[in-house]
Amino acid sequence: MAEILVVDDDPTVREVVVAYLQQAGHETTEAVDGPGAMAAAESSPDLVVLDVMLPGFDGLEVCRRLRATQPDVPIVMLSALGEEEDRIAGLGFGADDYLGKPFSPRELVLRVASLLRRSQPASVGTQTVLTDGDLVLDRSARSVTRAGTALTLTAREFDLLAFLLAHPDEPFSREQLLSEVWGWEFGDLTTVTVHVRRLREKVELEPSQPVRLVTVWGVGYRWDPS
Amino acid sequence: MAEILVVDDDPTVREVVVAYLQQAGHETTEAVDGPGAMAAAESSPDLVVLDVMLPGFDGLEVCRRLRATQPDVPIVMLSALGEEEDRIAGLGFGADDYLGKPFSPRELVLRVASLLRRSQPASVGTQTVLTDGDLVLDRSARSVTRAGTALTLTAREFDLLAFLLAHPDEPFSREQLLSEVWGWEFGDLTTVTVHVRRLREKVELEPSQPVRLVTVWGVGYRWDPS
DNA sequence: GATCCGCCTTACGTAGTCCTTACGGATCGC
DNA sequence: GCGATCCGTAAGGACTACGTAAGGCGGATC
DSSP states (O other), X not given: OOEEEEEOSOHHHHHHHHHHHHHXXXXXXXXXXXXXXXXXXXXXXXXXXXXXXXXXXXXXXXXXXXXXXXXXXXXXXXXXXXXXXXXXXXXXXXXXXXXXXXXXXXXXXXXXXXXXXXXXXXXXXXXXXXXXXXEEEETTTTEEEETTEEEOOOHHHHHHHHHHHHSTTOOBOHHHHIIIIIOOXXXXXXXXXXXXXXXXXXXXXXXXSOSSEEEETTTEEEEOOO | OOEEEEEOSOHHHHHHHHHHHHHTTOEEEEESSHHHHHHHXXXXXXXXXXXXXXXXXXXXXXXXHHHHHXXXXXXXXXXXXXXXXXXXXXXXXXXXXXXXXXXXXXXXXXXXXXXXXXXXXXXXXXXXXXXXXXXXXXXXXXXXXXXTEEEOOOHHHXXXXXXXXXXXXXXXXXXHHIIIIIOOSSOXXXXXXXXXXXXXXXXXXSTTSOSSEXXXXXXXEEEOOO
16 A cells, blocks of 8 residues: 555554554554664655654654655654644644554554545646547546547556556556556466457457557557557 | 635744745735734635634634625634534634644645635636536525426535536545545545435436436546536 | 467456445434 | 434445456467
8 A cells, every 4th residue: 555664762662553554554664763764764655654752863853854855755743742732843843643642553544544645646746638649538537538439448447548548659568567557566467468458449449450559579568659 | 826814823833834834835914813813804815724712802703704704715713622512613603624733734735725726716707506407506505406496405415416516527536525525534435325326316317327426437426417 | 381379369256346225323493 | 302304334235347267369480
């Protein structure tokens, strides 16, 4: 789901937080102090869970420094105090959410999910409308029209077509497509084959003799613009 | 982007809020109490961020008085309590959104952006009345007619229909609808499903085979104009 | 032209998604 | 305080889309 950096000097807290986040489907990396957190943040995690009290320099400082290099990464602060001033201070330093200890790990997971959902559209900065000849694909509306008439694509078919249209003339192996479109790192390559076949059925005039979604022998598939 | 009036007696809160809003490209003016807020509102800001607890007279009163002179300006209320009763009270007095302290400044910025986005078409054109074919929806009167005859929608059904009519041809996930229409960040997605079903019962000629409020498989729901 | 390997095609079981209905709690009006 | 209405949750069932397998076709290589 997402890669999350958990920063806390207390091994027990780390353990619990990591366990819950992993159960929610996230990948986690850990750090125990300020310098460690900055080093771990090099790998640009999708979200940071940050304790206020830390050895080295504290969480507020980490927060401030993080904002300098990665202004968009969501940060959730944890504090043993749970006082109002700490909250305001934390939020003032650029944190996106705040939880006072003791906190419910379930609540943490929920807030993390909420923040991730919000930060997602900001990171998607790609073109919303892709065209090729009489074909028009709208990513936000998730609609495709051919010569003005709407095509009904399934979710996977749409994602596949959107990816190919975004990278015309470039051949992709089944492995690459499985990774880019499906988000899998391994899996049955036949899956791609079948979906390409189904997509051709809807996009090509003569599916058995494709002219747009062509196969590159020994390599994979490629989108040929008209 | 927009001119925003920030009303809070706590300098720290004002500072943080103003900093975030300005970073988001907004211009800001500030006020520290009820009378000051009314005076500052003379310049007709595009949006007001309003604390509930204020010297002079409180935020609720400001909200009420503002509504008399500027019924359309979006108002976001802040409360140190974050209690349900306050929320109800605030919204009852005419606030458009509500945030309990401590709040995430980023969330505030997001909600401000959301409200501005919503209020924009209202100020540009007469977006209070939405139509589609024989369907007419009046936001101010909260009434809906189909082919001249009135439909009796519940509050939620109306909000759902209004949102969908305002964004035709664009599919929304259950999560998005829950966020936009219900104002929840998490919750049972079945809620959306059931309300869609109920709305179809009143809006579709053949509820089992919808042609206007259609489901987009693997994505969510979409309004298809006739 | 024979053989091999990659690709195509079809069919089918399943998991995931959505629909439907029913029920209990909450809210509002009387 | 009582009934009606609305709302949210739960459970069961139906259907779609998906992924896998298996057999056939067609280039590629020698």
